């Protein structure tokens with residue numbers, strides 16, 4: 295009983311796939327699985343924390359995604375609208391700042407606007423309790439990446455050990471892909 299409740303709770307922070315970095319995500323596989331919109335986190339997923347610099351592999355990956363017909367949308371909790379907008383502009387995609395993940399609001403609004411279902415969407419990010427939780431709550435697929443850099447933010451410093459413990463539990467319970 296308690297075990298099944300725990301499993302159910304953990305399923306909300308359990309990604310469907312884990313990759314080292316975003317450019318490792320197979321766009322062919324995503325397209326085949328019916329995904330049409332890719333929501334991506336900014337800090338530590340697309341760029342290093344607090345940075346605007348986009349690496350060549352990330353640039354290529356986004357270009358390939360767009361060429362395949364995916365909608366790519368940056369969904370960041372960062373309040374720096376200008377930085378989010380600048381990265382989005384450089385990549386030729388939409389960027390949403392202050393998204394309030396793990397809240398579902400922006401995802402729902404976007405999917406409603408584009409007349410897409412949550413099953414047609416994936417969220418890619420480096421944090422269990424914001425990116426993955428938001429995706430699972432919204433009924434979307436979730437892909438976890440390794441953070442590009444150490445988190446400098448104080449919340450990150452507290453959150454990271456908690457995440458690592460959760461990942462360990464997920465692995466031990468054979469829930470982690």
Ligand SMILES: [Mg+2]
Nearest residue numbers: 335337338420
């Ligand atoms: Mg992040």
